[in-house]
Amino acid sequence: MPFNETFGECLKKLLKIMNLKGSALAKGINVDPSLVYKWLRNERVPSYSSYHIDSITDFLMKCIINSFQHTKIINA
Structure with a gap:
């Protein structure tokens, strides 16, 4: 994720992925x-x-259900 994104933009992107x-x-x-x-x-x-x-980090990590999501998050 680019460094100029806000917290909200990053969170939105993660939730979408x-x-x-x-x-x-x-x-x-x-x-x-x-x-x-x-x-x-x-x-x-x-x-x-x-x-x-x-809490957010723990929750999102538990919700990763496949390698596609993992790859999308890494490359976001």
Whole structure:
């Protein structure tokens, strides 16, 4: 992913590759869906020291279901 992308743009791209909706992410990391949609619209960005980053990473890693998704994520 290019370094000039926002957090929301990167998150959107990852969700699209993995065929997930923001609501699934919200449920998977136990946050209100409105928070995820704020991230996706770049209205809010989680602090890098918050648990949200780790939770998002863990959830997305568990959702990779095939090598095609893995390759798309690596090359995004």
